Every structure is written in C-alpha cells, then in structure tokens.
Amino acid sequence: MPVAITFKMDDRSVRIALQELPGQARFATVLALTRVAKKAQAASQDEMRRVFDRPTPYTMRSLAVRPATKTDLEAEVLFRDFAGKGTPARKYMFPGVYGGARHLKRFERALAARDILPSGMMAMPGEGAKLDAYGNMSRGQIVKILSYLKASSDPTQNRGANASRGTRRKDRYFVGGVGRAKHFHPGIYMGGKKVTPVLSFGNEAGYRPIFAFHDIVRRTVEASFDECFAEALRHALATARP
Numbered sequence: 001m002p003v004a005i006t007f008k009m010d011d012r013s014v015r016i017a018l019q020e021l022p023g024q025a026r027f028a029t030v031l032a033l034t035r036v037a038k039k040a041q042a043a044s045q046d047e048m049r050r051v052f053d054r055p056t057p058y059t060m061r062s063l064a065v066r067p068a069t070k071t072d073l074e075a076e077v078l079f080r081d082f083a084g085k086g087t088p089a090r091k092y093m094f095p096g097v098y099g100g101a102r103h104l105k106r107f108e109r110a111l112a113a114r115d116i117l118p119s120g121m122m123a124m125p126g127e128g129a130k131l132d133a134y135g136n137m138s139r140g141q142i143v144k145i146l147s148y149l150k151a152s153s154d155p156t157q158n159r160g161a162n163a164s165r166g167t168r169r170k171d172r173y174f175v176g177g178v179g180r181a182k183h184f185h186p187g188i189y190m191g192g193k194k195v196t197p198v199l200s201f202g203n204e205a206g207y208r209p210i211f212a213f214h215d216i217v218r219r220t221v222e223a224s225f226d227e228c229f230a231e232a233l234r235h236a237l238a239t240a241r242p
Contacts, residue, residue, distance in 0.1 A: 024236040026070055031232040032225060033068035037075035039228075040220040041065050044077065044213055051210045052096070054134045062089030077217050095207040097214075102205055107142045111188075114151040116175055118186065122204050126197030128190045137199075145188060145198065148173045173198065 041063050048055050066076040079090040087106060095102050104112065104122065111117035125131060130138035146152040148171065172191040176184025186201040 024240050025233065026073070028229060028232040028236040029073050030068045030070055031235070032229040033073065033075040034065070035228045035232070036221055036224050037065045037067065037077050039224050040077045040217040043220045044216050047211060047213075047216055056134045056136065059089070059093075062093060093211070095209075096211040097209060099207055099209040102207060107146060110146055110151045111149075114149065116149060116151060116188075117201060120204055121186070121201045123187070123199040124202055126187060126200045128196035128198040141198070144171055145173050149175065149188070177201070 044063055045060055048060065052059065062079050064078055064080050066078065068075040079088075079093055081088050081090060087103070091103050092105075094100070102122065108117055108123050111123065112119070117123060125137050130141045132138055143152070174181055174189055174191055175187075176189050176197070177186030181189070184195075185197070187197050188199040190196045190198050
C-alpha cells in the first residue's frame with residue numbers, strides 16, 4: 001500500500017491553454033503542479049503537528065515533493081525512502097496513515113535479535129528512561145543498554161558485564177522476567193542501590209489511522225490548483241520571449 005500521492009491535471013482550462021499557448025501553458029502547468037504539491041506538503045505538516053505528540057524535526061522533514069517537469073506533467077507528495085541510519089519515514093508513518101501494528105524500532109529489533117525482547121512484544125520507556133524534548137528515549141541511553149547487554153549491531157560497542165573498572169554502577173543493566181530475575185516484569189532494569197525499570201516489555205499495540213494524509217492532499221489540490229494555474233499562466237505570458 002503506497003504512502004504517496006501523485007496527481008496530474010487534465011481539466012478543460014488546462015487542455016484549452018495547452019492547445020492555444022502550448023509553450024507557455026506547459027510551463028504554467030509544471031509551475032502550478034509543483035506549487036500545489038508544496039502547498040499540500042505544508043498542509044500535511046500542519047496536520048502532523050496537530051495529531052502527533054511533539055513530532056520531531058526528523059518526522060517533520062519526512063514528507064518530500066517530487067516536482068513536475070515539462071516532459072512529465074505530474075507532481076508527487078511522498079514520504080522519504082532514504083533515512084541513513086534511521087528508519088525510513090514510510091515505515092514508521094505507515095500506522096498513522098493506515099492504522100495497524102507499529103513497526104519495531106531499530107533498537108527493538110536489536111534486542112529481539114538477541115532474544116531479549118520476546119516475539120510479539122514491544123519496548124516502552126520506564127521510570128528510569130531518559131527522555132528528550134520530544135518524549136523519545138535518549139539515544140545515548142539506548143546505546144549504553146545495547147552495549148551492556150551485547151545487543152548492539154556494532155560489535156565494537158558491546159562491552160557487556162565485564163566492562164572496564166570505570167563502568168559506573170548506575171550503568172549496569174539486566175533483563176527482567178527471565179532467569180534469576182523471573183520475579184520482575186519483563187523488561188530492562190538499571191541496577192544499583194535502587195533497581196529501576198528503564199524499558200518495559202508489553203504486547204504490540206494496534207493503532208487507528210489519525211493522519212488523513214491522502215484526504216489533505218486531495219483537498220489542497222482541489223482548492224488550490226485553479227488559482228495556482230491562473231497565476232502561473234499569467235507569469236508565463238508576462239515572461240514569454242517575443
């Protein structure tokens with residue numbers, strides 16, 4: 001199921017303009033389609049701020065625009081595929097658009113690969129979790145947990161329980177719900193004078209769709225194209241070479 005919208009205009013005003021003023025009208029159509037796509041992108045970002053709790057800058061940059069060209073009178077509003085070391089936007093935005101189960105985050109997949117996170121469960125921040133301004137768990141703390149439990153995908157980061165003497169007590173973690181820690185709720189705990197839950201394991205959550213991406217794009221196109229095309233055509237005629 002795609003998480004992108006491609007649109008092209010084939011209404012009467014465009015066809016007439018393309019017949020009577022082929023060069024200028026094609027340029028105007030390209031300009032109008034691209035401008036409308038950017039309007040739809042901005043409207044979608046406004047909705048993301050409204051429906052999501054403190055969306056991160058990474059999330060706000062997840063939507064991209066593929067502009068129209070003179071040889072391809074189509075524009076597209078889409079979620080980015082490339083994410084570097086992160087999760088591609090189309091993956092983690094999918095549940096918000098269509099509903100369904102949340103995809104495991106990268107660190108959850110690392111824990112699952114080491115059989116630390118049980119199948120069918122997800123990890124939720126606990127009392128000892130350090131959260132950033134957007135309510136997400138600190139990347140630094142995640143790295144420490146994966147390193148201590150030898151679950152990092154980078155073997156050079158896995159220090160384990162036999163770490164250097166400089167390892168502080170508060171950085172020591174253990175898995176609850178298994179072995180000698182069976183009496184703890186499944187999750188990851190930070191040891192020390194006080195045992196504190198850092199991650200709690202629970203059943204995978206189901207999400208209802210809350211981000212009406214497709215409807216917002218369609219409404220923006222319907223409300224904006226005629227005005228954008230007329231404005232773009234005026235600009236094309238005014239700047240046309242004699």
